[in-house]
Amino acid sequence: MNIKKKRNIVLLGIIGLTAIMLTSPWRIVAGYNEGDDGISKTKSDMPEPGWAGWPVEGVWIVVVPTPAGNITMLHTLDSQDPMGAQFTTVIQQVNKNPTFFGMFPEADSASEWAGQTTKTGRNSYESTMIIYGTKEGQGPLAEIVHMEVCNANWEIIERNRIEGEATVAVYLAAQDGDSDGLPDEDQEPIICAYYTYTAKRLQPIPPCEPIPMP
DSSP states (O other), X not given: OOHHHHHHHHHHHHHHHHHXXXXXXXXXXXXXXXXXXXXXXXXXXSOOTTOOOOOOXXXXXXXXXXXXXXXXXXXXXXXXXXXXXXXXXXXXXXXXXXXXXXXXXXXXXXXOEEEEEEEOSSSEEEEEEEEEEEEOOSSSSOEEEEEEEEEEEEEEEETTEEEEEEEEEEEEGGGOTTOSSSOOTTOOOSEEEEEEEEXXXXXXXXXXXXXXXX
8 A cells, every 4th residue: 555545544533633632632640749659858859069960760650641541651761871871762551552543443563662862961851762553464474554753852850750742753664665664764754743741750669468368
């Protein structure tokens, strides 16, 4: 199926999705209020002169409210260098969305988000990530249906909280003409969605008390 024909197929979906997003802006929330994580603020939590910033490595829990329901994600960051300037980014979306809200009904699976994060300031970062929606192929391998590229700018506003904004550009598999896994440079996304977000760092959680079996 050529790109022009595929664009016509998804046109109604794009119009509907755009209307929803204009009336219901996306905002990622972590499901908590400042200070309700039970951790009191100490002097060590507060910025000091010459302070290098809060650590970013670890797992962050992100919840994205959308018109279709909440999306839950686990965002993992691992440092690539001793200076803490470059990071590997992996996001596991718990309730995956391979069809991109029904726009690609043939897609039945999705990869994880993977990408690169760069430190741009004391507590500010930018990330570029990619994910693939796939369907069962005629042979042993799944077939890529679409690609999504996310560009995010975000900041650690306190030790265990993140705020940021991002765009998600959606491309058809046919827009990767050289099959290198990336949309070709001369291609424009068929959709560009914008959202803001917050996240909460995953910290040690006290274990439960086992209930004796009868």
